[in-house]
Amino acid sequence: MVAVSLGDIAFPYRAKRSFGIVSFCFVFLLLILDAEVVVFIGLGIIAHRVDLFLELQPDLLPAAALVSLVASAVFAWRARAWSKARIAGLRDWGGAATTSYAEKIAARRTTPSEPRPQG
Numbered sequence: 001m002v003a004v005s006l007g008d009i010a011f012p013y014r015a016k017r018s019f020g021i022v023s024f025c026f027v028f029l030l031l032i033l034d035a036e037v038v039v040f041i042g043l044g045i046i047a048h049r050v051d052l053f054l055e056l057q058p059d060l061l062p063a064a065a066l067v068s069l070v071a072s073a074v075f076a077w078r079a080r081a082w083s084k085a086r087i088a089g090l091r092d093w094g095g096a097a098t099t100s101y102a103e104k105i106a107a108r109r110t111t112p113s114e115p116r117p118q119g
Contacts, residue, residue, distance in 0.1 A: 019079035024072055031068035036060070 006026075039060055043053040053060075 019076055019082075023079070024076045027075055028068050028072040031071055032061075032064050035064035035068060039064075 039056075040053055043056075044050040
C-alpha cells in the first residue's frame with residue numbers, strides 16, 4: 001500500500017495525476033472549516049456571543065456547506081484542465097535543468113525560411 005500525504009491530495013499534479021474526488025473533498029472540507037472559523041471569530045470572539053454562534057448552527061452549517069460545495073465544484077472544474085496542462089508541461093520539461101526545457105521549446109519552434117525585412 002502506498003502512503004499518501006496531504007501534499008499529494010492538495011497538489012495531485014506533482015504525482016502526475018489529475019484533480020480527483022479526494023482532492024475535491026479535501027477542498028470542500030477546508031472551505032467549510034474556513035467558513036465556520038470566520039463566523040466563530042466574528043460572533044464568538046469579537047462580539048462575545050458564543051451562544052449566538054451555537055444557536056445559529058442549524059442555519060450556518062447548511063449555508064457554509066452550500067457555498068463550499070459550489071466553490072469546490074468550480075475549483076475542481078478549473079483544476080482538472082489546469083492539472084492536465086501542468087502534467088503536459090512536466091512531461092515536456094523532463095529534467096531539472098531549465099536550459100534543457102528552453103532547448104526543447106526552441107527545437108519545436110519553426111524558423112522562417114526567409115528573413116523578414118526590417119523597417
